[in-house]
């Protein structure tokens with residue numbers, strides 16, 4: 049009989065203490081803790097306040113756009129970005145069979161990316177002026193340095209001839225390339241914004257940037273992890289060739305959209321360009337559908353999860369169900385805009401963005417963390433029958449995604465500002481889910497540290513008399 053999947057609790061092999069400091073379990077805690085801080089303190093808080101400011105008429109006026117742009121970057125780079133990078137550092141040695149390359153750069157990328165997001169969050173609502181411009185450009189430069197450091201670590205580890213990363217390596221390397229690309233586009237856009245003396249990046253110019261962040265980096269990484277972990281859990285053969293092809297097709301679709309969007313953003317308006325942009329947007333539909341098939345989440349051949357982990361799989365199933373919704377929406381809106389040679393409407397882009405941001409990325413982050421992080425593995429041994437936190441988070445995130453995406457989809461029929469109510473309520477539900485998850489992670493981390501300390505103490509006591 050197949051054994052249940054065992055989640056490894058420690059890093060790769062035995063290392064000397066100096067090596068251990070740099071290589072053994074790279075600083076994923078720092079990344080995850082700061083990711084959750086960005087989500088809870090800034091990203092989801094602004095997700096509640098921004099819609100409330102409209103329905104309750106707080107008169108934010110021209111501050112609304114800078115604050116929602118700050119929300120977008122806090123979520124994509126601060127929350128999801130830091131989480132993904134921390135997980136990439138932790139997972140790469142395990143599936144490539146190679147130690148992390150340039151581990152000092154992995155450490156350095158954490159303060160650089162965190163500071164880049166913090167500076168952006170200070171600069172964006174600060175209005176116009178020399179300080180704001182300096183902060184904005186410094187944030188862009190730090191973001192570029194952080195992305196370069198991350199990409200060097202990923203490529204150094206995975207492009208080595210001894211790497212056994214396979215298709216997952218394709219996804220991760222491409223995600224790292226797109227992470228550098230988004231940092232480059234962002235830097236160019238913040239410099240342009242500072243030169244103009246504006247306090248926001250013009251939305252038409254930001255379209256390409258956000259597309260690269262959400263689909264080139266975030267979705268690419270999610271497929272990379274899922275195409276490795278889910279077949280193992282579901283007793284399916286690993287889909288190497290299909291997954292590699294999918295990574296390349298997704299990369300081509302994202303790149304096409306980004307080039308067309310940046311071209312349109314530079315002021316060129318042509319029907320052909322709008323059609324190319326809309327077709328690349330529509331292409332996400334079949335790609336997401338193929339991705340769901342390739343990872344095999346809805347066609348398991350076996351159930352290899354330990355009994356105590358069974359319920360976490362519902363978070364992963366839910367994330368992939370939302371991916372199907374995202375695929376359906378992007379195909380529908382993209383084909384419609386392409387047929388008319390028109391812009392994809394803002395509400396449509398917003399709907400797909402939030403289906404992926406809340407339904408797919410946030411749910412997947414929580415689900416995967418609960419399945420593979422040692423903190424939660426230790427928690428399962430302490431509380432083997434505990435189900436309520438996972439099911440509560442699942443219910444909160446699903447309702448949040450439905451409310452947020454529903455409000456965007458209903459925009460053409462629901463023009464009154466009342467449609468911001470479901471968005472605000474969705475924000476509150478998602479904030480609740482992330483607070484609960486963050487509390488569980490911190491408690492489990494403290495418990496794990498206490499367990500490790502007491503094991504080390506017992507080992508030291510046992511060795512002491514023998515040495516003497």
Ligand code: HEM
Nearest residue numbers: 095098099116117120123124405406448452471474475478
């Ligand atoms: C329930 C939770 C959320 C709510 C209520 C919410 C709300 C909003 C609102 C009101 C806007 C402005 C839309 C407009 O211009 O009319 C926005 C923009 C945006 N949101 Fe969210 N959001 C949520 C979660 C997320 C998540 C989890 C992500 C990404 C992981 C995300 C990424 C973005 C992005 C990228 C933008 C565009 C910002 C820009 O224009 O530069 N949001 N969100």
